[in-house]
Amino acid sequence: MNDVPRILGIIPARGGSKGVPRKNVRCVAGKPLIGYTIEAAQGASRLSRVVVSTEDAEISAVARACGVEVLPRPVDLAADDTPGIAPVLHAMEQMSEYDYVVLLQPTSPLRTALDIDAAIETCMSAQAPACVSVSEAAQSPYWMFRIEAGGKMQPLLSASADEYSRRQNVPPAYALNGAVYVAVTDWLRERQTFLTSETVAYTMPQERSLDIDSEWDFLIFGLVLEKKP
DSSP states (O other): OOSSOOEEEEEEOOSOOSSSTTGGGOEETTEEHHHHHHHHHHHOTTOSEEEEEESOHHHHHHHHHTTOEEEEOOGGGSSTTOOTTHHHHHHHHHOTTOSEEEEOOTTOTTOOHHHHHHHHHHHHHTTOSEEEEEEEOSSOGGGOEEEOGGGOEEESSOSOTTTTOSGGGSOOOEEEEEEEEEEEHHHHHHHOOSOSTTOEEEEOOGGGOOOOOSHHHHHHHHHHHHHOO
């Protein structure tokens, strides 16, 4: 690996979407959704190169208009059931000269350039093969239940109700927020996942951890932008 690592940023954006049709090019506050991620990637000092991976002509045009390179993706890697890692592995096959790869999903528009750089730094400083962004869970899994036959509630986790009956006693829990995924390329080719026992976390605040997957999420995003100075 070079003294100055070569880092490839990949923004995957397919044309199809079940939850919100054409969401990647939907405009919010005068900018297509994917534009917010492109802007953050372009501002990240650690990224050597940024590409948008897509099979869609409109997304390609929008990406190029935003000043970013487009990597054509095979249509068979843009289906509803295509694993999320597939476009990353495809991009790595086409561009094999990079030491690290960073996955930036366009559905995380509030992640910043500083978040991208910080996640990369976290991965390198820990000498870990991978790092993913997380945020503290809004609801603790210790207070979650499954519903069994007859509508009876059973705790999702095995800890006793008395042990975590007070909020102050509940240990913090973290959830993937989908904003930044970092990995050493050779390691990712072998593991084909960002998430293993070797992966470290980069923690982001909830206010930058919005993951857009519904009309409600778009509404929240618009309101957040209205309140920004």
